[in-house]
Amino acid sequence: GAVVSQHPSWVICKSGTSVKIECRSLDFQATTMFWYxxxxxxxxxxxxxxxxxxxxxxxxxxxxxxxxxNHASLTLSTLTVTSAHPEDSSFYICSAREGLxxxxxxxxxxxxxxxx
Amino acid sequence: AQTVTQSxxxxxxxxxxxxxxxxTYDTSENNYYLFWYKQPxxxxxxxxxxxxxxxxxxxxxxxxxxxxQKAAKSFSLKISDSQLGDTAMYFCAFTSYxxxxxxxxxxxxxxxxxxxx
Numbered sequence: 480g481a482v483v484s485q486h487p488s489w490v491i492c493k494s495g496t497s498v499k500i501e502c503r504s505l506d507f508q509a510t511t512m513f514w515y516x517x518x519x520x521x522x523x524x525x526x527x528x529x530x531x532x533x534x535x536x537x538x539x540x541x542x543x544x545x546x547x548x549n550h551a552s553l554t555l556s557t558l559t560v561t562s563a564h565p566e567d568s569s570f571y572i573c574s575a576r577e578g579l580x581x582x583x584x585x586x587x588x589x590x591x592x593x594x595x
Numbered sequence: 596a597q598t599v600t601q602s603x604x605x606x607x608x609x610x611x612x613x614x615x616x617x618x619t620y621d622t623s624e625n626n627y628y629l630f631w632y633k634q635p636x637x638x639x640x641x642x643x644x645x646x647x648x649x650x651x652x653x654x655x656x657x658x659x660x661x662x663x664q665k666a667a668k669s670f671s672l673k674i675s676d677s678q679l680g681d682t683a684m685y686f687c688a689f690t691s692y693x694x695x696x697x698x699x700x701x702x703x704x705x706x707x708x709x710x711x712x
Contacts, residue, residue, distance in 0.1 A: 520707075521705075522702045522705050523640075570638065574640075582628060582690070582698055583642070584700060586639065586640035589638050
């Protein structure tokens, strides 16, 4: 149980275009989902926390107009990178927390974004 | 704000031997949780072990055990009988109840472990 999927696993897009990444909890309801960014050989940096049905909370330094997060249902959150630029190329990982007081985060397999 | 420090960027161990990865953290919280996550080349994050701060007994999961020293704010991971599949990045992580119910994770920078045949 507690499986989180991400789609796509790998995407290449041209500079200036937008790309959407989906994060789904497959066998549980995720009240809260998290989005992380990971540069090569570095740690995970939290970008934002999203709660189902409400606006995401972004970490300091993360542009909310560039990284649009939608958590419209208890099993789906999306991250849209708008007007992507090469510096947005990175590995994006989502995680999901079960229920209102769940401690553990279950991680998706990640999405590699390359902007050319 | 909480911080997590992993002072060993890279380590290697001979297959079947034992290795210890270090982690220290800083917090003013009294109730919190600590984790070790493994990220193999596939980049899927895998929970290895967790420790509740209120528990004095060190957590163990098969070949993985921790040495939790609350006063020293130290949380090291010991891997016994190392296997080739243990080759991965290992991240130490901290979380506490943030008040918003989110239990956000704070990660260390990671230790790259290579198991040598």
